[in-house]
Amino acid sequence: MTVRRTLIVRLGQLLRRRGQAARGLRxxxxxxxxxxxxxxxxxxxxxxxxxxxxxxxxRLTDPPASGAAG
Structure with missing residues (x-):
């Protein structure tokens, strides 16, 4: 499991345990x-x-597509 996937899974577990949900990520x-x-x-x-x-x-962590403004 990649580091990013591990962090996302842990975030989902933490939100569910707290009875919360994310509307976005920063x-x-x-x-x-x-x-x-x-x-x-x-x-x-x-x-x-x-x-x-x-x-x-x-979308937050991947580099922009070639030719995209960054």
């Missing part, structure tokens, strides 16, 4: 020197299942 990177980079995506419906969270997490 990735924030704090780099040396104080700069911050952030990207987020929202889902059409809230979910606590890793099958729903996985595509969203992939």
């Amino acid at each position: 990735l924030t990177l704090h780099v040396n020197g104080g700069a911050t980079w952030e990207i987020s995506h929202r889902m059409s419906e809230a979910s606590a299942h890793h099958e729903d969270l996985r595509p969203l997490a992939c």
Whole structure:
């Protein structure tokens, strides 16, 4: 299991255990020197299942397609 998949599965388990659901995911990177980079995506419906969270997490962490603005 990849690190990303492991994190997504654990997030889904944590949300379900707490009786919560995610409406979106946000990735924030704090780099040396104080700069911050952030990207987020929202889902059409809230979910606590890793099958729903996985595509969203992939969009956050995969590099943009060739020719896409970044």
